[in-house]
Amino acid sequence: MQDKILKTLEFNKIKELLLEHASSTLGQDKIKQLVPSSSFEEVLDLQAETDEAVHVLRLKGHIPLSGIHDIRPHIKRAQIGGILNPMELVHTASTIYAGRTIKRFIEGLLENSVEIPILEQKAEQIIILTPLEHKIKNAIDENGDILDGASEALRQIRQKLRSNEGRIREKLESLIRSRNASKMLSDAIVTIRNDRYVIPVKQEYRSNYGGIVHDQSSSGQTLFIEPQSVVELNNQLRELHMKEQQEIERILSELSADVADVGEDLTTTVMILGEFDFIFAKALFGKSLKATRPIMNNNGIVNLYKARHPLIPINEVVANDISLGKDYTTILITGPNTGGKTITLKTIGICTLMAQAGLQIPALDGSELAVFTDVFADIGDEQSIEQSLSTFSSHMVNIVDILKHVNHESLVLFDELGAGTDPQEGAALAISILDEVYHRGARVVATTHYPELKAYGYNREGVINASVEFNVETLSPTYKLLIGVPGRSNAFEISKRLGLSESIIHHARSYIGTDTNKVENMIASLEKSKRDAERERQEAQDYLKDAEKLHKDLQKQMAEFYTQRDRMYEKAESKAANVVEKAQEEAEEIIRELRKMRLENHASIKEHELIEARKRLSDAVPNFEKSTVKKTANKKRVLAPGDEVKVISFNQKGQLLEKVSDKEWQVQMGIMKMKVKESDMEFIQSQQKVETKPLATVKGKDYHVSLELDLRGERYENALLRVEKYIDDALLAGYPRVSIIHGKGTGALRHGVQEYLKQHRSVKRIRLGDAGEGGSGITVVEFK
Known part of the structure; x- marks a missing residue:
């Protein structure tokens, strides 16, 4: 990577933030030398070691890295016969102790079956030199004073x-x-x-x-x-x-001679400790950004979910979804100034550089990035449309240099492509440059003001338009990236909101061509459709999550019901069998007494009558069939959709809907649909296939309300609004008890939720969850 590109995309500022998390000059030196790698295998290794460190921090919260010093100059001087001063020897002992501590720390994790193969291999290289450490500490105190002993x-x-x-x-x-x-x-x-x-x-x-x-x-x-x-x-x-x-x-x-004797071992330990400091600095930096490990590929595919620029405060930055390299290889972002186009470019660029340097990125889990041989960027700080010729020349120099080196393994970022010259010529140049880079197979993201380029994405395969959303009502950008929608100027709407006369605006519109008006109207319609589609997709995802949770809850409840039913059957059968057995024993005793009476008194009771009476008593004992369902072999019959079957594991009748694989069917059991193996079914009878309709999503009698409300991550005011609506829904559903998950945190959200519940007329009692329910992170609500 060129140093100029690293500076343009502010990778050096990332390194400055990373330096704050290093514990020693050894780690700081490695950070200062850090550059993104272009080797796919090396990037995978760098990401793996960072992820292991993140895993350790998640488990332990820290790693003992204090007391590490760069003693390599001391070792060299000792090896050539020099005498080390007391503080140099103190630093040597401290470093030996730090190595011993880290090695013991890693071994403790391994004993608990924590999988950290990279850190394990590095810890094994640390050489324990406890005798030398103790000898130094017995001779010199931590302030460098020689002890009497x-x-x-x-x-x-x-x-x-x-x-x-x-x-x-x-x-x-x-x-x-x-x-x-x-x-x-x-x-x-x-x-x-x-x-x-x-x-x-x-x-x-x-x-x-x-x-x-x-x-x-x-x-x-x-x-x-x-x-x-x-x-x-x-x-x-x-x-x-x-x-x-x-x-x-x-x-x-x-003591210096002793240090010289183990100089090579000490040097190895120092190098490994520097690597530990560097790796955990990366992990701590990622933790401070709430970053995640990206999935790396070698195919030029970028899929970022809720990506943020790492240099903008997390409470101010707007996260965006960005996709590139699969269905399209070029994104053209159009629209007015100050909308966030440049930040979008820099976000893609800096996330790529961070990932290739082994750093985690500020995006959601599952985000994917490619390893590029080169990243090129022509991004200027000038944001005025009145750019001088010198600025245009500067941009052209950069672009000419980029075109000399760009290939199919490159990521290219153009900011305000073609700006600073005649609009018509600038637009023509921009189209030509984009075509050239596109045909070389590079991944390209470009921003522009030129309206001529709005049609570019529609006329080129593999190119897509995008824009940054602008709220005309508030006269401010939302910084939300809209993929597939070209940007529009909004000049007339903004002028109208600011008070410009309607007649002047109408007169201005007359100078705009019909085609331009149609394009602007089409863009406005696309923006609205995009927003509506996003909202509907989010609602659909919410419904899907609720449905999946309901499905799992019902499956669990059905399994518990049948288990409990079988247990009760078995208990009843056992109790009845005991009663019958006792009655049978009493009957046998009566028959013995009758036979005895006949022999003693010469009664007229005949033997065959006694035998017949005993047989009648035996026949009176009921035969209980075990309720535990035994799997039986399927009858040799070809099943078809619509057949009525018995699902053996649930002891429940159902209807076949469709065959999902060679050995599995989708079966409708009541309101439940689930996949069942053929070996777990018994054919009952054939029926005409019944079409099933999906559950209505209208909130009514059949509307499903979850037994839990999860508020974690919500703002205080939004959380209380959700609680109010949820309590109403739960009361309509007739639930006797529900749970509200608010997390532990500072306790402010828990206090607010509980204060609201105490005031609610339908709430009978509230309590914190038990240890198995979530403890103080959950409130259980009982209704009247």
Whole structure:
């Protein structure tokens, strides 16, 4: 990619935002070097590693990346025999610790069966150097001070130093506490000059103390004298300081040699830590944009759903659906200035560059982008139609350069193509340039003012018109992209709204040709049709979602009903069988007693009569058929639409509507339609096929109201309006209880919803959901 293109599409600004999420200079360096890749395989790998990092952040919320330093210069200096200073060694230990922490963090995720193969492979390359880390930390504290315990020799030297300093202070303090000290000393303090302990003596009393003068005050009235009594002790102290410094240098030299010994391993760890920082910076940046992973292809297809420009605040930007490369390869956006055409161009361009750099894009899930070999853009900041010749020349220079390199693997973005010159010539040039780029197979998005180009999309296969919607009522653009509808100037409507006389506008219209008026009217009709179609499509999608949810609810309820029914049947059968069994045992006991009585009393009851009585008792025991439905083999019969069958798994009769595959039919069971396998059906009888009609969408007796209302993502006022309407619908449907999903969030929406429900005359009781129902993110409403 050319640097000029990256600057034009503001990719450098994206990198500046990305830098804010890096934890170390290592990650920042990789971000500064980041450029979009033209290799399809490399882009897939870059997107995969970013997605793994996003997955980790979704699970854990963070990754421990603190304490990472670029210690590669320290390692090189140690390897050539240099001695590292204490802070360089502290940074080395900190980096070793950071590597150990990240490796342990990734291993913890793997133990929980988290699939992150790329991060796993990188973590495996981190080399644990705990002994060196501990050795450095035992010798140097986090501020870079050498600890007494760094060596036994250093400990002994410092003990002597402290002892010696104590003796010197003791002698000097005895001098400043003497009887004549207040007269002979300028101040009763012990201070240091030239690394030796001294006391401040007045000039006239210098001979009273003897020793060495090390300094004097600016006035010359005070001399800083080292008394003769402490000269020898100060000499010893100086020698101890020199020994201390020698021992510190020996310790630093030893630690530096240890760093040099594992220099290659340390360098590898540093590189991997830089990659971790870079990858998670991309993930954090994507999270801040509410971005998603795009589906990448190598076929020049772009499908963006609710795409936003990443540099415009999310609460201000208008999201648009953009499609290119499948049914058409060129989009021509026409319309007036300040409507958002340039932002649309830049959105396509920057999303493409971000995706090819391994960044997630600000669009909905399922958005698709292509990997282009080159992205070309001729986008100027000048937004006036009074452009100078120099501006036109500048644009032409860019376009000539683009035409030298463009091919079927290119994405080309033209802003105000042909502007800045005679309108007729400019329009002709624009058409010619578009034809040339189109025939080379490139994907093209261009904006223009020229009305001549409105017909371009209708006369060229693979080209489609588009515009950015303008609200004449508010005299402002909506920034909504309308694919398939060319733009119109709206000059007359805007002038009328601003108060221009109707007669002047009517007179102006007389100068516009009939064909132009027809085109403008056609565009206005297309815009209205587009808006109506969008609204109807959204309503249809809503109805479809409701229907699918109803279908699933009914399927679940039917399965639960039949399961409960079978369970009750089995329970009743078991209870009845126990009663009969008990009665049978009693009857047997009676027969035994009767036989006994006959033998004892020579009664006239005959044996065959007893046998017959027992048989009658046995025959009285009912035979229960198990309610559990057993699958039986289908009769060898060719089924046809309209046949009445029994669906075995539901124990329900149904009617065949149509065959959907070799082994499946669509069956109508009551109000339900569902796919059923032939092996799960029994033929009952043939009937004439009955045509079924779809459920009416008019809200009436059969109108379906969901048992749940989902308000997540709604604005406060819209949410309350939806709750009011939903409660009315639920009451009409006769529901005893419904659920309102408002999410947890800040609690403002939950509070507003519950306050409204408390005031409603038909609400009996409200409560938060149980743990299994959604907890504080859902409110359960019971009606009177």
